Amino acid sequence: MCLAIPGRVVALLDDQPLLAKVDVGGVRRNVNVGLLEDGQVAVGDWLLIHVGFALSKIGADEAEDQLRMLRAMGEDELAIEEVRGYTFADERGG
Amino acid sequence: MTILERAANGAIRFTDPQIEMAHGAGGKASRRLVEGLIAPIFANPILAPLADAAIVPVDGARVATTADGYVVRPLRFPGGSIGELAVNGTVNDLAVSGARAHTLMVSLILEAGLPTEVLRAELEAMAGAAARTGVAIVGGDTKVVEHGSCDAMFVTTFGVGALDGRSALDPRAVRAGDRVLVSGPIGDHGITILLARGDLELEAELRSDTRSVWPFVAALLETCPHAVRWMRDPTRGGVATALNELVRESGLAIALREEEVPLRAEVRGACELLGLDPLHIANEGQLLAVVAAADAERALAAVRAVVGGEGAALIGEVREAPARTVVGITPYGGTRVIDMLVGDPLPRIC
Amino acid sequence: MKYVDEFRDPDLIARVAREIARRADPARHYRIMEVCGGHTHAIYRHGLRDVLPENIELVHGPGCPVCVLPTGRVDDGLAIAAQPETILTCFGDMMRVPGTQGTPLERKARGADIRMVYSPLDALRIATENPRTHVCFFAIGFETTAPSTALTLLRAKALGVRNFSVFCNHVTIVPAMRAILDSPDMRIDGFVGPGHVSTITGCRPYAFVVRDYGKPVVVAGFEPLDILEAIARILAQLAAGEARVENQYRRIVPWDGNAAALRAMAQVFELRPYFEWRGLGFISQSALKLKAAFAPWDAEVQFELPGVRVTDPKAAQCGEVLKGVLKPPQCKLFGKECNPEHPIGALMVSSEGACAAYYRYVHHGEPVTA
Numbered sequence: 001m002c003l004a005i006p007g008r009v010v011a012l013l014d015d016q017p018l019l020a021k022v023d024v025g026g027v028r029r030n031v032n033v034g035l036l037e038d039g040q041v042a043v044g045d046w047l048l049i050h051v052g053f054a055l056s057k058i059g060a061d062e063a064e065d066q067l068r069m070l071r072a073m074g075e076d077e078l079a080i081e082e083v084r085g086y087t088f089a090d091e092r093g094g
Numbered sequence: 095m096t097i098l099e100r101a102a103n104g105a106i107r108f109t110d111p112q113i114e115m116a117h118g119a120g121g122k123a124s125r126r127l128v129e130g131l132i133a134p135i136f137a138n139p140i141l142a143p144l145a146d147a148a149i150v151p152v153d154g155a156r157v158a159t160t161a162d163g164y165v166v167r168p169l170r171f172p173g174g175s176i177g178e179l180a181v182n183g184t185v186n187d188l189a190v191s192g193a194r195a196h197t198l199m200v201s202l203i204l205e206a207g208l209p210t211e212v213l214r215a216e217l218e219a220m221a222g223a224a225a226r227t228g229v230a231i232v233g234g235d236t237k238v239v240e241h242g243s244c245d246a247m248f249v250t251t252f253g254v255g256a257l258d259g260r261s262a263l264d265p266r267a268v269r270a271g272d273r274v275l276v277s278g279p280i281g282d283h284g285i286t287i288l289l290a291r292g293d294l295e296l297e298a299e300l301r302s303d304t305r306s307v308w309p310f311v312a313a314l315l316e317t318c319p320h321a322v323r324w325m326r327d328p329t330r331g332g333v334a335t336a337l338n339e340l341v342r343e344s345g346l347a348i349a350l351r352e353e354e355v356p357l358r359a360e361v362r363g364a365c366e367l368l369g370l371d372p373l374h375i376a377n378e379g380q381l382l383a384v385v386a387a388a389d390a391e392r393a394l395a396a397v398r399a400v401v402g403g404e405g406a407a408l409i410g411e412v413r414e415a416p417a418r419t420v421v422g423i424t425p426y427g428g429t430r431v432i433d434m435l436v437g438d439p440l441p442r443i444c
Numbered sequence: 445m446k447y448v449d450e451f452r453d454p455d456l457i458a459r460v461a462r463e464i465a466r467r468a469d470p471a472r473h474y475r476i477m478e479v480c481g482g483h484t485h486a487i488y489r490h491g492l493r494d495v496l497p498e499n500i501e502l503v504h505g506p507g508c509p510v511c512v513l514p515t516g517r518v519d520d521g522l523a524i525a526a527q528p529e530t531i532l533t534c535f536g537d538m539m540r541v542p543g544t545q546g547t548p549l550e551r552k553a554r555g556a557d558i559r560m561v562y563s564p565l566d567a568l569r570i571a572t573e574n575p576r577t578h579v580c581f582f583a584i585g586f587e588t589t590a591p592s593t594a595l596t597l598l599r600a601k602a603l604g605v606r607n608f609s610v611f612c613n614h615v616t617i618v619p620a621m622r623a624i625l626d627s628p629d630m631r632i633d634g635f636v637g638p639g640h641v642s643t644i645t646g647c648r649p650y651a652f653v654v655r656d657y658g659k660p661v662v663v664a665g666f667e668p669l670d671i672l673e674a675i676a677r678i679l680a681q682l683a684a685g686e687a688r689v690e691n692q693y694r695r696i697v698p699w700d701g702n703a704a705a706l707r708a709m710a711q712v713f714e715l716r717p718y719f720e721w722r723g724l725g726f727i728s729q730s731a732l733k734l735k736a737a738f739a740p741w742d743a744e745v746q747f748e749l750p751g752v753r754v755t756d757p758k759a760a761q762c763g764e765v766l767k768g769v770l771k772p773p774q775c776k777l778f779g780k781e782c783n784p785e786h787p788i789g790a791l792m793v794s795s796e797g798a799c800a801a802y803y804r805y806v807h808h809g810e811p812v813t814a
Binding site for chain 3 (some may be wrong): 095114115116122123146293294295322360362366368422423424425426427428430431433436437440441442443444
């Protein structure tokens with residue numbers, strides 16, 4: 001279940017405090033931000049959008065941490081195996 | 095065995111007790127209706143290929159003729175209206191059959207209560223599209239039905255064109271190694287219509303791509319006519335449905351490189367948001383072609399040199415296996431079967 | 445698209461796939477269940493099974509709210525649509541789900557006023573725009589979607605909109621997971637946890653899987669890198685003989701969940717004593733209904749619903765596929781009587797149902813090579 005998509009806040013609606021205009025790849029929709037705990041949404045924030053509601057903000061730091069970790073995944077083992085003179089047995093998908 | 099022969103053998107049966115919306119969506123259900131009910135009743139050799147246009151021998155010449163009905167809501171949308179669709183769509187059916195359209199006839203079914211201004215605007219749209227494509231509208235018919243019996247206006251156009259002598263289209267000549275070419279970004283029209291209906295409250299700078307694809311066909315016929323095996327304009331049902339029709343008929347396979355398929359950011363955004371597959375979304379101004387591998391780059395360059403064809407791309411290749419299947423391939427080697435559309439693409443939340 | 449494309453990077457995917465292959469013990473056959481239908485759909489759509497080693501088997505879980513909705517409930521919704529001066533609104537996912545007398549799309553073609561909406565707020569808007577017509581929203585979904593229904597009802601109440609109701613079919617994920625784990629045929633080594641449900645519930649609810657069954661749970665996002673990373677983490681836990689709950693989807697899922705969403709749900713909903721899940725039978729405390737304070741907006745109070753229990757044909761083996769005991773092609777009806785055009789069982793109806801996903805994305809014949 002649960003098709004939810006990242007979108008960027010491009011405008012806040014003054015007359016409707018619970019609505020933010022969110023952009024997904026150039027497509028825009030007003031989204032209800034009433035489920036965001038602190039309710040503080042700023043232009044430029046990234047939100048997870050589902051059925052016209054924002055479920056969560058997206059953490060840029062966490063995203064970058066995750067990618068950094070993935071980029072390094074397997075590096076230690078690669079280094080160890082190089083030292084031991086092994087070649088990487090499985091090139092599947094490479 | 096042709097589709098008609100299979101239908102005659104009872105291999106394709108239409109057993110639905112009533113007509114549903116899915117039968118008009120351009121996908122599997124539509125094919126079953128045509129192949130299982132309509133074509134067998136009308137059966138004749140000219141009909142047999144069930145192609146976009148019929149090639150009719152007339153006194154030694156070969157004339158291409160086609161018919162297409164247009165029902166769209168809303169009538170007007172960014173990039174065009176039902177009038178443009180009605181002209182361009184029929185011109186395109188002829189173009190992808192290797193024929194340049196020269197004559198159109200128009201059947202109008204109008205709903206009582208339709209404002210004259212709306213009709214005038216559509217007639218002018220049709221006249222404009224006809225002038226741009228070099229086609230003459232030489233006759234037609236008008237009927238009016240009671241209010242509520244049709245959605246403002248239904249337009250059917252019948253087109254006639256001369257088969258270009260250089261055209262060597264032959265789906266049976268499609269073979270492994272041939273390349274798939276598309277003239278530009280996909281999904282613009284269908285998403286524009288979806289957004290124009292207003293129910294989803296989405297805004298985007300998107301326009302229908304409705305236009306004649308004859309200039310692309312002409313460029314191919316000019317450059318490498320013998321390399322062009324098969325062409326389609328992928329309307330309802332999208333690129334996926336058109337390619338599935340090809341593999342079904344030819345018994346071959348197509349491997350589509352998904353990241354090569356040109357796609358505007360807005361179409362992608364709308365599809366991700368709504369859970370739709372761009373390959374199933376209608377186009378009204380794109381050419382899909384299968385060209386021999388040796389000429390693929392020349393064919394691509396020829397289409398790209400045409401104004402409006404700058405976004406053309408080679409998006410896949412024909413293979414032997416798996417038979418009758420279109421497969422999508424990701425850059426990391428993931429695969430998925432790209433099926434024909436079942437009914438209209440519906441947004442999902444799950 | 446930011447926060448999407450980075451997690452589809454082919455080089456990183458290849459890297460994680462290599463790591464998975466390295467971590468997978470060749471002497472072992474792993475069965476990993478992805479709970480959520482959205483994960484099932486993503487796995488197939490992105491062709492992720494092709495980058496996993498042969499000895500990792502992905503088992504599809506019951507997290508498909510359309511799939512587990514009993515046919516009788518679809519009929520109840522259509523009974524609402526058949527009422528005079530009534531508009532039934534529902535998500536696109538519901539439009540092709542068959543009741544005993546046709547799908548909502550078919551009934552719409554025959555004259556019922558059934559409209560597809562993207563958001564429950566759109567249904568409320570239709571109600572305010574059509575004050576003389578009753579608008580009912582057919583609510584489905586797990587905890588991901590329930591808060592949106594809750595906020596919509598709170599808004600309807602606050603605005604005093606009286607021509608609006610919700611037909612509530614929200615279900616909760618933990619009881620379904622427990623039903624799978626308690627099933628005698630169950631042999632799952634680890635779980636890919638539902639990332640968007642967890643955005644609301646947080647990760648604590650899955651502690652019971654570790655405590656009572658000793659299996660790892662890694663809450664995952666929906667992009668290829670998310671799912672692959674989750675599998676890599678499960679393998680690491682299994683190799684170390686560990687079992688704990690991990691949060692792979694840290695950029696979105698808060699460990700403690702979304703308090704505002706949980707509060708809204710608590711205001712509006714309460715748990716039904718039991719609810720029938722298509723394919724799984726009756727499960728206690730597994731579904732939501734509107735609290736008494738929201739009776740004026742509760743379709744089950746405002747309408748007289750048939751409430752008929754419709755059982756699936758015996759030949760349809762949806763239950764076994766839902767529990768991961770059978771693979772879709774092992775059901776006798778798969779691809780023949782039961783296919784996406786004419787779905788007989790629950791799992792063929794929704795595009796994220798295990799059978800529909802398998803049918804659409806996997807070639808049932810020759811293997812496909814990239």
